[in-house]
Amino acid sequence: MSAASKFIASERRRPNTTNVLLMLSGSVASIKAPLIVKELLTYNNVAIEVVATKASLTFFRPEDIRAQSVNVWVDEDEWNPDYKIGDPILHIELRRWADVVLVAPCSANTLSKIANGTCDNLATSLLRALAPTTPTYIFPAMNTLMYEHPLTAHHLRTIHEIIGYTIVGPISKGLACGDVGLGAMVEWRDIVLLVAEKFQLTKISGGNGAS
Numbered sequence: 152m153s154a155a156s157k158f159i160a161s162e163r164r165r166p167n168t169t170n171v172l173l174m175l176s177g178s179v180a181s182i183k184a185p186l187i188v189k190e191l192l193t194y195n196n197v198a199i200e201v202v203a204t205k206a207s208l209t210f211f212r213p214e215d216i217r218a219q220s221v222n223v224w225v226d227e228d229e230w231n232p233d234y235k236i237g238d239p240i241l242h243i244e245l246r247r248w249a250d251v252v253l254v255a256p257c258s259a260n261t262l263s264k265i266a267n268g269t270c271d272n273l274a275t276s277l278l279r280a281l282a283p284t285t286p287t288y289i290f291p292a293m294n295t296l297m298y299e300h301p302l303t304a305h306h307l308r309t310i311h312e313i314i315g316y317t318i319v320g321p322i323s324k325g326l327a328c329g330d331v332g333l334g335a336m337v338e339w340r341d342i343v344l345l346v347a348e349k350f351q352l353t354k355i356s357g358g359n360g361a362s
């Protein structure tokens with residue numbers, strides 16, 4: 152039984168739940184992924200599925216997310232040798248399931264793929280099949296020199312104007328290579344707050360409230 156056949160959107164929907172699809176790409180900022188997941192799970196009625204590009208796996212440990220009972224889907228989960236017509240297709244099922252998509256972080260490479268309609272992995276295939284009506288937030292994260300490259304502005308303009316994605320950040324701060332400048336992903340807490348506000352999420356009550 153392939154991993155993909157385990158995910159059928161219609162079987163995964165729960166009433167009054169916000170389905171958050173977190174997409175990770177090959178920016179160092181993917182180190183923040185477990186923190187984003189952990190914080191999202193402090194809210195009521197939130198379900199999370201994570202889609203990781205191959206390059207993003209350099210920066211975080213999937214078990215740090217799977218340990219929180221959240222799936223981390225990778226390219227290998229999409230197709231398997233016994234695929235047959237009629238089997239569920241993972242990027243389609245995940246696209247059907249998502250109420251909101253966060254590309255956090257969005258690397259220069261994934262940004263380029265999105266802007267050009269390239270769909271050569273699970274993440275970009277999902278975005279390529281996504282309805283423009285699904286709120287999608289792009290969080291660029293790259294070195295300043297990459298961010299200031301003319302193609303970055305072109306790609307950002309394209310995905311905003313043609314597809315309608317919302318671009319959030321980047322911000323200026325210390326970068327992975329020691330540079331300080333524009334290109335850092337917005338703070339992971341602010342990513343969660345954006346979703347919480349947009350979907351009027353409420354914090355799970357109880358506990359010592361120290362979260």
Ligand SMILES: CC(C)(CO)[C@@H](O)C(=O)NCCC(=O)N/C=C\S
Pocket residue numbers: 178179180183292293294295324325326327328329330334335336337
């Ligand atoms: C890595 C992190 C999250 C630490 O706070 C922040 O610097 C950031 O988003 N950087 C953008 C990615 C980066 O730095 N790229 C690599 C070469 S500079």
